[in-house]
Amino acid sequence: MCLREILEKLANNGDHLLLCDGNNKDWEAGALLGTLSGPMLRKQAHFQPGLYIAEINEAGYLGHVLYRVKARA
Numbered sequence: 070m071c072l073r074e075i076l077e078k079l080a081n082n083g084d085h086l087l088l089c090d091g092n093n094k095d096w097e098a099g100a101l102l103g104t105l106s107g108p109m110l111r112k113q114a115h116f117q118p119g120l121y122i123a124e125i126n127e128a129g130y131l132g133h134v135l136y137r138v139k140a141r142a
Contacts, residue, residue: 073110076102083087088136101130
């Protein structure tokens with residue numbers, strides 16, 4: 070699954086969560102869809118509900134965490 074598919078699913082589900090990037094900035098999934106570049110959105114990724122979205126590297130293993138999941142207050 071690519072990052073775009075994960076973000077679209079989260080945005081369409083109306084989930085009440087925020088995604089925190091490495092700079093400690095919070096994002097809504099829909100906002101990221103309009104902000105991220107095409108190559109970034111095409112990255113293979115894994116969504117672990119309630120925890121994170123992590124990159125999947127070329128060997129098929131989880132790479133670094135792209136976004137941490139935060140509950141919206």
